[in-house]
Each structure stands twice: as structure tokens, then as C-alpha cells.
Amino acid sequence: MVTIDAVPFAYEFDIDHIALVCIDMQRDFCLPGGFAESLGNNLGNIQPCIPVIARLQDAFRKAGLPVIHTKECHRPDLSDLPTAKRNRGNPKIKIGDPGPMGRILIDGEEGSDFIPQCMPLEHELVVAKPGKDTFYGTDFHAYLMKRNITNLIITGVTTEVCVQTTMRCANDRGYDCLLVEDGTDSFFPEFKESTLKAVVAQGGIVGWTCMSHKILEYLESL
Numbered sequence: 001m002v003t004i005d006a007v008p009f010a011y012e013f014d015i016d017h018i019a020l021v022c023i024d025m026q027r028d029f030c031l032p033g034g035f036a037e038s039l040g041n042n043l044g045n046i047q048p049c050i051p052v053i054a055r056l057q058d059a060f061r062k063a064g065l066p067v068i069h070t071k072e073c074h075r076p077d078l079s080d081l082p083t084a085k086r087n088r089g090n091p092k093i094k095i096g097d098p099g100p101m102g103r104i105l106i107d108g109e110e111g112s113d114f115i116p117q118c119m120p121l122e123h124e125l126v127v128a129k130p131g132k133d134t135f136y137g138t139d140f141h142a143y144l145m146k147r148n149i150t151n152l153i154i155t156g157v158t159t160e161v162c163v164q165t166t167m168r169c170a171n172d173r174g175y176d177c178l179l180v181e182d183g184t185d186s187f188f189p190e191f192k193e194s195t196l197k198a199v200v201a202q203g204g205i206v207g208w209t210c211m212s213h214k215i216l217e218y219l220e221s222l
Contacts (some may be wrong), residue, residue: 023156033100155183
């Protein structure tokens with residue numbers, strides 16, 4: 001077993017049963033002209049985690065460990081998009097509307113694809129999810145069970161929405177999750193901080209957190 005110094009206590013895992021999960025590193029969320037900017041968000045607040053995630057991806061790949069990518073997107077006919085979701089947030093343009101990078105958050109459009117720094121390799125799993133929870137409406141759980149993955153190193157955006165939702169749902173399904181503190185960001189820094197505190201409260205009720213260098217030191221020593 002590998003042990004990493006983490007909060008609220010040491011995080012242990014078997015290297016044969018761990019995967020890196022990179023949540024929603026998409027152009028619609030990270031680049032100008034995307035859905036996030038249409039909501040009035042400051043894109044600068046989520047830029048710091050991008051090089052951290054890229055370095056973790058590289059380290060996992062060099063170690064021969066799985067890297068999993070998620071993207072929040074919907075079918076072109078919007079059949080998997082609830083009206084309640086489409087009408088939330090008072091955006092200038094809504095999900096499915098034409099935008100600078102194609103239709104907003106529609107699978108197959110440029111905006112729903114990944115930013116260059118965090119692009120999946122051809123053999124890596126990409127989970128197209130219609131909601132905030134990576135398990136909802138996808139084969140994510142079946143994939144993890146088939147490969148006997150029990151531990152998830154979680155990164156991505158945004159901390160308090162899709163990242164936290166996925167981590168909580170993974171915990172309910174029995175996965176031990178470690179959220180990388182500098183490998184996740186929010187458009188609202190105070191929301192990130194409160195989420196980091198919430199997941200480790202009460203003895204790690206949701207999971208663990210740590211800085212990326214503690215993971216990288218181990219992986220880069222292999």
C-alpha cells in the first residue's frame with residue numbers, strides 16, 4: 001500500500017486500483033466565449049489548476065495508470081436537458097444556443113471539447129455526462145468496477161459544483177476519493193475553500209484533500 005500525507009489523515013491506496021479523474025476541463029468552461037463566460041464568471045479564477053492537472057496527467061501516464069476525463073454536455077436534440085437546467089443562471093445565451101465555439105455545451109461542438117493543455121489521449125476514457133454527477137446517466141461506475149478501481153484522485157472544475165457532486169456520489173458508492181487542492185478551482189474562491197473544508201470535515205466524511213506535489217513526488221519516483 002502507498003501512503004500519502006493528506007487531510008484529515010493519511011491517504012492509502014494500492015497503485016493497481018487507482019485512477020486520475022479530470023472533471024470538465026472544457027473550452028465552454030475555461031476559455032473566452034464559452035458558457036461560463038456567458039454567466040458572467042471571471043475565467044482567471046480557474047486558470048491556476050490547469051498546469052497542475054496537466055502535470056498530474058503526464059505523471060499518471062508515465063506510470064501506466066488510468067486517466068479519466070469527463071465533459072458536461074448534451075445531445076444535439078436537447079432530449080437529455082431538463083428545462084429547469086436550461087433556464088438556470090440567467091445566461092446571455094443558454095445551453096444549446098449558438099455561441100462563438102458552436103452550440104453551447106452540445107456534444108461534438110468545439111466548445112464542449114477539452115482545452116489543449118488537458119486533452120485526452122486516444123485510448124483514455126471520456127465520460128460525456130448530462131449532469132453534475134459523473135455517475136448519473138453514464139457507464140462510469142461500470143467502467144470502474146470492471147477494472148477494479150477503488151481509489152480516485154479527483155481534479156477539475158468547478159470545485160463546488162461538478163467536482164464536489166462527483167466526489168460525494170463516488171463516496172456513496174464506496175470509492176475512496178482524494179481531492180487535489182491545487183488541482184481544482186472555482187469561479188468563486190470562497191466556494192472552493194468552503195468545499196475543501198466540507199469534504200474533510202467530521203473525520204473525512206466525504207474524502208481526503210492534499211496538494212499535488214505530494215502525489216507527484218511518489219509518481220515521479222517510480
